Amino acid sequence: xxxxxxxxQLDQAISAxxxxxxxxxxxxxxxxxxxxxxxxxxxxxxxRPEFKAAxxxxxxxxxxxxxxxxxSPAPAKAVQFRRANFPNxxxxxxxxxxxxxxxxxxAAFEGTERIRxxxxxxxxxxxxxxxxNSVIELGDANEQYPQRQMTTHLYVPDADAxxxxxxxxxxxxxxxxxxxxxxxxxxxxxxxxxxxxxYIATAKGWVPGPEGVLTVQPYLHVRNAHDMIxxxxxxxxxxATGVHKSxxxxxxxxxxxxxxxxxxxxxxxxxxxxxxxxxxxxxxxTDAIYAQALAAGAKGVHPPYTAPYGDxxxxxxxxxxxxxxxxxxxxxxxP
Amino acid sequence: xxxxxxxxxxxxxxxxxxxxxVEAAQADLSKFDVLYEIHFDRVxxxxxxxxxxxxxxxxxxxxxxxxxxAHLPNYEWRGSPFSAWLFRIASNAIVDHFKRSHREQQADDxxxxxxxxxxxxxxxxxIERRVHFFRLVEQLPEIQxxxxxxxxxxxxxxxxxxxxxNKTEGAIKQLQFRALHTLRAQIGDRDA
Numbered sequence: 001x002x003x004x005x006x007x008x009q010l011d012q013a014i015s016a017x018x019x020x021x022x023x024x025x026x027x028x029x030x031x032x033x034x035x036x037x038x039x040x041x042x043x044x045x046x047x048r049p050e051f052k053a054a055x056x057x058x059x060x061x062x063x064x065x066x067x068x069x070x071x072s073p074a075p076a077k078a079v080q081f082r083r084a085n086f087p088n089x090x091x092x093x094x095x096x097x098x099x100x101x102x103x104x105x106x107a108a109f110e111g112t113e114r115i116r117x118x119x120x121x122x123x124x125x126x127x128x129x130x131x132x133n134s135v136i137e138l139g140d141a142n143e144q145y146p147q148r149q150m151t152t153h154l155y156v157p158d159a160d161a162x163x164x165x166x167x168x169x170x171x172x173x174x175x176x177x178x179x180x181x182x183x184x185x186x187x188x189x190x191x192x193x194x195x196x197x198x199y200i201a202t203a204k205g206w207v208p209g210p211e212g213v214l215t216v217q218p219y220l221h222v223r224n225a226h227d228m229i230x231x232x233x234x235x236x237x238x239x240a241t242g243v244h245k246s247x248x249x250x251x252x253x254x255x256x257x258x259x260x261x262x263x264x265x266x267x268x269x270x271x272x273x274x275x276x277x278x279x280x281x282x283x284x285x286t287d288a289i290y291a292q293a294l295a296a297g298a299k300g301v302h303p304p305y306t307a308p309y310g311d312x313x314x315x316x317x318x319x320x321x322x323x324x325x326x327x328x329x330x331x332x333x334x335p
Numbered sequence: 336x337x338x339x340x341x342x343x344x345x346x347x348x349x350x351x352x353x354x355x356x357v358e359a360a361q362a363d364l365s366k367f368d369v370l371y372e373i374h375f376d377r378v379x380x381x382x383x384x385x386x387x388x389x390x391x392x393x394x395x396x397x398x399x400x401x402x403x404x405a406h407l408p409n410y411e412w413r414g415s416p417f418s419a420w421l422f423r424i425a426s427n428a429i430v431d432h433f434k435r436s437h438r439e440q441q442a443d444d445x446x447x448x449x450x451x452x453x454x455x456x457x458x459x460x461x462i463e464r465r466v467h468f469f470r471l472v473e474q475l476p477e478i479q480x481x482x483x484x485x486x487x488x489x490x491x492x493x494x495x496x497x498x499x500x501n502k503t504e505g506a507i508k509q510l511q512f513r514a515l516h517t518l519r520a521q522i523g524d525r526d527a
Contacts, residue, residue: 007505007512011493014511018490036515043487046469047379051393056371058397059404063364184401242365 006033013037057244057252062184064242064253065264081328082259082282085114086135089261091152091218092278092325093138094145095194098124101138104192105129107169109154109162111136132156132215137280145323149195150277151221153264155213159202163188166198174271179204197275214262221268221275222320225251228265231319232256235296236281236289259283276321286312286328293324306330354412367404370417375400378421380465384458385429395432399425471521479514482507 004012010033017040095101102124105111111129119125123140130136131154141147156162159177167173170193177188177200187201199219222228226249232238241262242255250267258281268274283289287304293316294300301315301323312328356373360366378399383392402424410420472483478500485491485499493511497504 005508007508010512010515011508014486015493036512036519039515039518040487042465042468043472043483045380045383045389045465046472046488047376047383047393047396048389048488049484051396052375052379055375055393055397055400056368059367059371059400060365062401062404063367 006030009033010036014040057246058182058184060244061182061253064244064255065183065185081284082261083329085130086282087261088134088214088216089218089258089263090135090137090280091150091216092280093136093150093194093196094141094278095138095147096141097194098127098138098140101192101194102127102129104169104171104194105131105136105138108166108171108192108198109156110165134214134216136216145278147194148276148278149197151197151199151219151272151275153199153201153217153219155201155203155215155217157202159186159188159200163190163200166190166192166200171198177202218263218277218279220263220265220277220320220322221272222251222265223268223274224320225254225265225267228318228320229254229256231296232258235293235298235316235318236283236324237292274321276323278323278325280325280327282327282329284328286314286326289326290314290316293318293326298324353417357407357410357412357417361407361410364404364407367407370403371400374418374421376466376469377418377462378425380462380469381422381458382425382429384461384465386432391432395425395428398428402428468518468522471518475514475517479510479517482510483514486511 009030013033014037017037093101099122102111102113102116106113106129109131111131113127113129114135115126115128116124117126119140124138126137126139128135128137136152139145154162163173163177167190171190174189174191174197177186179186181187181201183201184204185201186204187199190198190200192198203213220228226245229240229243229251233240236258238256238258240254241257242253243251244253245251251265253264253266255262255264261281263279266272290300290304298316298318301317302313304312304314304326307313307327310329310331312330314326316324316326318324356366356369360370375396379392379396382395382399383389386392386395399421403421406424472480475483481500482496485496486493491499493504493507497507500507502510
């Protein structure tokens with residue numbers, strides 16, 4: 001029988017140890033091999049590199065989410081350009097059947113309808129529903145602004161209860177709230193009857209700052225998200241407050257702040273395909289931002305004008321297909 | 336070696352650096368990464384020395400760092416190493432883990448042992464040796480490191496590893512041998 005090599009002897013001893021959890025009898029093993037086999041328990045107690053990397057990634061994502069939900073204090077000037085009851089970047093839903101959509105928001109998310117501007121035919125030109133400390137805007141879709149299926153991140157006190165109410169109100173479950181979401185929060189997802197996706201989350205294991213968390217944040221799945229960050233910074237004076245990238249540069253999550261309010265983006269993949277959205281954001285100077293956005297590559301939809309409701313307004317489309325309604329509040333008293 | 340027992344009155348340059356790192360992370364949470372990289376190994380080996388189950392150890396390590404991140408703004412530097420705070424969080428998580436597992440008596444015993452103000456030098460020595468060993472593994476040539484991880488952490492057979500790395504089984508055994516031989520040479524006669 002040919003003599004086995006040290007590598008063969010070592011592997012035989014290791015295989016015996018791994019299969020029986022018993023060391024090979026000393027008599028059957030050369031001392032130098034035994035010395036190597038004695039390292040096996042230490043090797044088996046090591047952390048998996050994948051686990052270490054995944055946990056780091058989870059923590060980075062959570063940091064990014066925390067920065068998303070506790071925006072830095074807006075400058076004093078913000079009080080002058082933003083309506084007081086408009087703290088967030090509002091997703092603007094244009095849907096076929098806006099009255100039914102309002103009913104859904106009220107039933108599913110305990111929304112409070114605060115404005116409804118009807119057209120003569122009964123459709124809705126503009127409406128606002130307050131949810132938690134935030135606001136959602138909506139209207140009936142039309143030829144110029146067709147319905148889009150958007151994604152919104154909700155922070156609520158009890159994700160399970162809200163998720164159950166959403167299903168009761170007609171939403172379909174994507175997945176029930178779970179503690180295993182990479183964000184570390186309790187997190188579920190559902191699709192409403194209009195095809196919009198809602199991420200329903202409750203902060204878990206961390207304490208929001210004194211500002212609390214914004215209930216509503218638009219969430220954009222973007223193709224080439226890494227290109228959106230420099231664009232949005234140049235176009236809208238935005239600041240990426242938390243960017244979590246994979247080692248190969250894919251944006252896994254980023255929080256973008258514009259004038260003290262935030263939205264979230266990530267790279268579109270799998271089920272989360274690009275979802276061009278309508279967004280309404282208050283900025284310090286609509287005219288200046290409009291010009292800046294066009295210079296950065298945005299396409300103008302409506303140049304700045306003074307709207308009858310007291311805002312300086314304009315709209316643009318960014319290179320990723322999102323429509324931005326820009327606004328600066330011109331009033332001197334808060335409504 | 337026994338960092339937790341170092342007198343707090345005269346902070347070492349190392350402690351001062353650590354304090355700066357903690358304060359930087361408190362001011363900007365994105366800098367928590369640095370603390371994670373420094374302390375991950377110690378926390379993991381602290382836990383795995385008490386919870387002899389990799390899945391549970393990973394869950395608890397995850398819990399410790401999530402809690403540390405959540406409570407970092409409230410952390411106050413009192414002269415002890417930052418790792419001592421992490422070990423305290425880990426101790427509580429381990430006790431809770433055993434209570435959840437209905438191993439009350441073990442939990443009570445553990446709670447008693449963890450109630451000591453400092454870890455024993457034996458504990459710390461064990462953790463430091465494991466950390467050192469882990470870092471030696473990380474410094475192995477990439478192909479050897481991968482074989483070691485696949486064999487001992489992913490529980491793959493020599494045949495599976497050979498297929499995955501597109502090599503012969505004999506070559507994988509040689510790489511395994513070289514890796515362990517290198518590690519043994521680096522740590523000498525000591526336990527890993």
